[in-house]
Amino acid sequence: MSTIKDVARQAGVSTMTVSRVINNTGYIRSETRARVEQAIAELGYLPNALARSLRFKQTKTIALVLTDIKNPFFTTLARGVEDAAGAQGFSVLFCNTDESEAAEGAHLSILVQKQVDGVLLVPASSESRAIPLLRAHGVPVVALDRRVHDPSVDTVRGDSEGGAYELVRHLIGLGHRRIAVLTSAHNVSTATDRVAGYRRALSEAGIAVDPRLICSDDFSTEGGFRSTQQLLALHPRPTAIFGGNNFIAFGAFRAMREAGLQVPDDCSLVTFDDLPESWLMLPFLTTVNQPAYAIGQQATELLLDRLEGRGGPAARMIVLPGELIVRRSSAPPPA
Amino acid sequence: MSTIKDVARQAGVSTMTVSRVINNTGYIRSETRARVEQAIAELGYLPNALARSLRFKQTKTIALVLTDIKNPFFTTLARGVEDAAGAQGFSVLFCNTDESEAAEGAHLSILVQKQVDGVLLVPASSESRAIPLLRAHGVPVVALDRRVHDPSVDTVRGDSEGGAYELVRHLIGLGHRRIAVLTSAHNVSTATDRVAGYRRALSEAGIAVDPRLICSDDFSTEGGFRSTQQLLALHPRPTAIFGGNNFIAFGAFRAMREAGLQVPDDCSLVTFDDLPESWLMLPFLTTVNQPAYAIGQQATELLLDRLEGRGGPAARMIVLPGELIVRRSSAPPPA
DNA sequence: CTGTTAGCGCCTTCAT
DNA sequence: ATGAAGGCGCTAACAG
Numbered sequence: 001m002s003t004i005k006d007v008a009r010q011a012g013v014s015t016m017t018v019s020r021v022i023n024n025t026g027y028i029r030s031e032t033r034a035r036v037e038q039a040i041a042e043l044g045y046l047p048n049a050l051a052r053s054l055r056f057k058q059t060k061t062i063a064l065v066l067t068d069i070k071n072p073f074f075t076t077l078a079r080g081v082e083d084a085a086g087a088q089g090f091s092v093l094f095c096n097t098d099e100s101e102a103a104e105g106a107h108l109s110i111l112v113q114k115q116v117d118g119v120l121l122v123p124a125s126s127e128s129r130a131i132p133l134l135r136a137h138g139v140p141v142v143a144l145d146r147r148v149h150d151p152s153v154d155t156v157r158g159d160s161e162g163g164a165y166e167l168v169r170h171l172i173g174l175g176h177r178r179i180a181v182l183t184s185a186h187n188v189s190t191a192t193d194r195v196a197g198y199r200r201a202l203s204e205a206g207i208a209v210d211p212r213l214i215c216s217d218d219f220s221t222e223g224g225f226r227s228t229q230q231l232l233a234l235h236p237r238p239t240a241i242f243g244g245n246n247f248i249a250f251g252a253f254r255a256m257r258e259a260g261l262q263v264p265d266d267c268s269l270v271t272f273d274d275l276p277e278s279w280l281m282l283p284f285l286t287t288v289n290q291p292a293y294a295i296g297q298q299a300t301e302l303l304l305d306r307l308e309g310r311g312g313p314a315a316r317m318i319v320l321p322g323e324l325i326v327r328r329s330s331a332p333p334p335a
Numbered sequence: 336m337s338t339i340k341d342v343a344r345q346a347g348v349s350t351m352t353v354s355r356v357i358n359n360t361g362y363i364r365s366e367t368r369a370r371v372e373q374a375i376a377e378l379g380y381l382p383n384a385l386a387r388s389l390r391f392k393q394t395k396t397i398a399l400v401l402t403d404i405k406n407p408f409f410t411t412l413a414r415g416v417e418d419a420a421g422a423q424g425f426s427v428l429f430c431n432t433d434e435s436e437a438a439e440g441a442h443l444s445i446l447v448q449k450q451v452d453g454v455l456l457v458p459a460s461s462e463s464r465a466i467p468l469l470r471a472h473g474v475p476v477v478a479l480d481r482r483v484h485d486p487s488v489d490t491v492r493g494d495s496e497g498g499a500y501e502l503v504r505h506l507i508g509l510g511h512r513r514i515a516v517l518t519s520a521h522n523v524s525t526a527t528d529r530v531a532g533y534r535r536a537l538s539e540a541g542i543a544v545d546p547r548l549i550c551s552d553d554f555s556t557e558g559g560f561r562s563t564q565q566l567l568a569l570h571p572r573p574t575a576i577f578g579g580n581n582f583i584a585f586g587a588f589r590a591m592r593e594a595g596l597q598v599p600d601d602c603s604l605v606t607f608d609d610l611p612e613s614w615l616m617l618p619f620l621t622t623v624n625q626p627a628y629a630i631g632q633q634a635t636e637l638l639l640d641r642l643e644g645r646g647g648p649a650a651r652m653i654v655l656p657g658e659l660i661v662r663r664s665s666a667p668p669p670a
Numbered sequence: 671c672t673g674t675t676a677g678c679g680c681c682t683t684c685a686t
Numbered sequence: 687a688t689g690a691a692g693g694c695g696c697t698a699a700c701a702g
Contacts, residue, residue, distance in 0.1 A: 001472050003679060014689045019681060027687055044471050049448040050389045051679035054694050059385070061428070061449070069417070070611075075410045082404070082431055091445060093396070093426050096417055110426060113384040114396070136379050137336050221613050246614075253616055263616075275614060276405075278556050279581075281588050281598075281664075284616045329616075338695060349673050354697055362671050386695035389678050 002043040011039035022047055053115065062303060063111045064094045065104065065130075066122040066144070067219075071247060073273040073292045074122070077144065080296025081120060088304050090117070097124050099186055099219070104130055112137045118303045120296075123148050125187045140306045142299045147189035147317075154306070156299035156318040158290035160190045160272070163322040164197025164242070167270045167288055170324065171240045172205045175332045176268065178213065180238040182227045182248045185216035194244050194272065213238055217248075224251025232259050239333035240268035246275065249285060264331035272322070286330040288322040295320060337378040346374035357382055388450065397638060398428045398446045400439065400465075401457040401479070402554075406582060408608040408627045409457070412479065415631025416455060423639050425452070432459050434521055434554065439465055447472045453638045455631075458483050460522045475641045477634045482524035482652075489641070491634035491653040493625035495525045495607070498657040499532025499577070502605045502623055505659065506575045507540045510667045511603065513548065515573040517562045517583045520551035529579050529607065548573055552583075559586025567594050574668035575603035581610065584620060599666035607657070621665040623657040630655060 004022075008015045013036060020026045021036040028036075039045070053059045064081050066074045078094065085092050093116060095107040104124045111119060112133065118140040121130060126149050134141045143155040164181075171179050181198045184191040195214060202209055212234060217223035224243055228251065231238055243249030249271035256263055263269045274280075274287040298318055305311040339357075343350045348371060355361045356371040363371075374380070388394045399416050401409045413429065420427050428451060430442040439459045446454060447468065453475040456465060461484050469476045478490040499516075506514050516533045519526040530549060537544055547569060552558035559578055563586065566573055578584030584606035591598055598604045609615075609622040633653055640646040 004681095005679080015680080016682095016689060017687090020688085023681085025681095029687060032687080044468075046444060046448050046472065048389075048450060048679050049445075050385055050394070050450050051694090052681080054383075054385045054389060054679080054696095055681055057694080068414075069404075070407075070410055070414050072405075072407065072410075072614075075405055075407075079403075079405050079431065082429065086430075091428050091430070091449065093428050094417070095421075095426070096414065109381060110384075113381050114426065115383060115385050133379075137381065250613055250616075254613070275610065278585055278589070279407075279610060281585075281619045282617055339697095340695080350695090351673060351697075352671090355672085358697080360697095364671060367671080383695050386678090387697080389680095389695080390697055392678080 002045050004045075004047070006043055007036065007039045007045050010043060011035045057115075059115050059117055060089055061091045061093060061114070061116050062118045062120060062300070063116045064092050064120045065097060065107055065111070066094070067097050067099050067124065069094065069096055071245075072275055073246065073290065076276070076292035077296035080293040081300045084297045084300035085304070090304065097122075099124050099184075101125050101128065104128065105133070108133055112139060117307050118142070120144055120299055120303060122146060123188070126189055126192075127187070140303060142303045142306075144295060144299045145190060147193075152315045154302055154316050156295050156302060157189075157320070158295060159319050159321050160193035161197040161200070163272060163288035163290070163324075164194040165201045166197075166322075166324045167242055167272075167286070168198050168201035169204075170286070170326065171242070171268060171270065171330060172201060172207070174240075174268070174330060176240040177207055177333075178210070178236065178238045179240045179242060180213040180215065180231050181242045181244065182215045182217065182224055182252060183244040184219040184223070186219075191216075191219075191244060198242060219245050219247060221247045221251035221254070224248030225255045226251075228252040228255035229259075232256070232261070238267065240270070240330070243269065243271040246271055246273040246287075249274075263329050266334055268330040268333070270330050274325075283327050284329050286327045287325050289325060290322045291320050337380050339380075339382065341378055342371065342374045342380050345378060346371045392450075394450050394452055395424055396426045396428060396449070396451050397453045397455060397635070398430065398451045399455045400430045400432060400442055400446070402432050402434050402459065404429065404431055406580075407610055408581065408625065411611070411627035412631035415628035416635045419632045419635035420639070425639065432457075434459050434519075434523075436460050436464065439463065440468070443468055447474060452642050453477070455479055455634055455638060457481060458523070461524055461527075462522070475638060477638045477641075479630060479634045480525065482528075487650045489637055489651050491630050491637060492524075492655070493630060494654050494656050495528035496532040496535070498607060498623035498625070498659070499529040500536045501532075501657075501659045502577055502607075502621070503533050503536035504539075505621070505661065506577070506603060506605060506665060507536060507542070509575075509603070509665060511575040512542055512668075513545070513571065513573045514575045514577060515548040515550065515566050516577045516579065517550045517552065517559055517587060518579040519554045519558070521554070526551075526554075526579060529577075533577060554580050554582060556582045556586035556589070559583035560590045561586075563587040563590035564594075567591070567596070573602065575605070575665070578604065578606040581606055581608045581622075584609070598664050601669060603665040603668070605665050609660075618662050619664050621662045622660050624660060625657045626655050
């Protein structure tokens with residue numbers, strides 16, 4: 001409410017003197033400083049960060065643009081971001097895109113206008129138009145969770161290809177040969193990489209890829225539900241399903257239950273990113289868990305490094321491994 | 336990167352003319368407008384929202400201050416906030432307090448400095464110092480999920496007292512008489528209201544309150560774990576436990592399992608806010624679910640109404656009912 | 671229909 | 687050790 005002028009008047013000094021007290025800069029007689037500090041306290045003065053940012057060309061604010069905060073993977077990632085940002089005095093603006101490039105573009109335009117110092121982006125597409133926009137406006141960006149085609153973009157992500165490979169190898173080891181994968185139809189690297197890992201595991205085992213067993217829909221429960229309904233209509237049915245993410249797996253499970261099928265007796269089910277272990281009364285899904293918190297944290301630290309000019313010119317690609325957790329949802333195929 | 340001056344120069348007009356084009360205000364010859372628009376496109380100009388906000392005294396940004404985004408209740412609530420805010424062109428800054436009043440205060444000071452137009456606050460305490468701070472700086476606030484003592488604060492929350500009453504009545508109906516409640520030691524209304532509902536249900540059934548069965552710790556899995564360990568040492572043990580929130584219940588479940596006890600055979604377990612139904616392979620916990628999304632959405636709409644001067648002077652208290660969902664974790668007490 | 675002046679709140683620069 | 691002038695990018699109010 002009150003401005004630096006009010007404080008100056010109250011303390012009987014110039015605004016510059018107040019500014020010096022606030023910023024602890026230059027020389028000030030201790031009596032003067034005391035008077036100013038008293039005036040600040042009396043008025044409950046807080047400096048206007050807008051005005052400071054206008055001068056400094058720094059807002060101490062970054063943006064986190066992700067697809068859906070309701071996915072616990074992104075929730076945990078977001079928490080990693082906020083903790084790392086807060087530790088260095090940065091605030092976080094967050095936006096959901098729901099995988100829509102249009103929404104992504106709209107959000108980013110606003111973020112550029114708001115002069116965020118940098119952007120953490122879970123790109124809605126591998127060739128997100130967001131990247132050139134940010135570059136044109138000199139806003140540093142780090143891609144999270146997903147690669148983009150532009151090789152000059154810093155990226156922090158989990159190892160989707162390797163995780164998918166492990167998961168499918170696990171199924172093959174149990175004796176499965178008709179393994180389906182449910183993935184996203186969007187052009188995102190987590191989708192393509194997971195299918196790539198799936199293919200590698202199959203090919204290594206000498207199993208031919210059946211294109212009908214690769215279903216592309218949404219990274220959502222509805223997507224997993226629809227894809228699974230299609231799969232269950234096949235003859236013979238797959239004996240195992242790899243859900244490309246947690247939501248897909250939840251939808252797949254529901255579709256199987258509604259079809260009267262038991263997991264894993266009739267069909268196994270594995271996935272990426274189940275729920276946090278501590279939430280689960282009866283851990284069930286075999287999964288590869290990615291270090292979501294660390295991804296958010298390390299991406300933030302990388303971004304803040306860039307803002308300070310640290311970290312060198314070359315783009316960095318940090319790939320964090322996942323962890324295979326075998327649980328009850330995967331078993332040998334039915335006889 | 337480029338400013339209004341650059342556009343003006345490029346188009347051969349004054350900055351005022353550019354400003355008029357941007358804001359669609361006043362009269363402009365259509366040729367002039369076209370020239371300006373072309374210049375804007377050529378330069379990829381985007382107005383600096385900092386400068387505009389400094390003039391307008393409006394940032395089109397609100398803050399969401401909650402305890403922990405990782406709790407799926409708050410995640411869903413946050414999504415409701417973001418959707419409602421985005422629909423009206425507002426961005427959302429978010430902060431986690433982890434129930435710490437100190438962290439809350441630090442965040443709010445920064446938010447005031449950043450000139451957010453309003454704050455959505457899940458107060459860390461019923462007498463949060465945040466409220467007077469915000470009032471002193473003329474920042475509208477809406478309390479979410481929890482009441483504060485100050486009656487002049489708009490509030491949107493679930494019905495904790497009523498939900499707890501239903502839950503405990505359900506247990507009593509099953510035949511339980513030694514029912515424990517695990518709550519938070521923090522001075523927050525969700526804790527006190529849930530205990531109040533618990534007491535009302537007991538007293539209505541003529542069951543005396545045993546103070547040893549009311550455990551105060553954290554709203555966390557660790558809190559629930561610790562409290563439950565204490566309870567299990569009692570003779571006789573409680574036959575049912577009411578976990579004050581989802582995390583507490585997860586911790587309680589773990590403590591029981593580690594003690595070799597079966598839920599619900601040896602002890603029933605009920606809670607507020609289990610996980611979203613679609614995530615659960617095997618829905619297990621009997622729970623009262625609160626409409627988290629609606630709480631976030633309605634709180635945001637209330638706040639934005641206030642910003643526009645709508646809604647009248649009287650404080651509003653919106654209480655949304657929860658829904659009792661009976662599942663497998665509650666059963667009659669052991670014989 | 672368009673331009674000039676002034677100021678939002680703050681801080682850098684240069685005096686004193 | 688302190689103050690005065692000027693400007694960050696933008697727009698309201700007033701000219702013309």
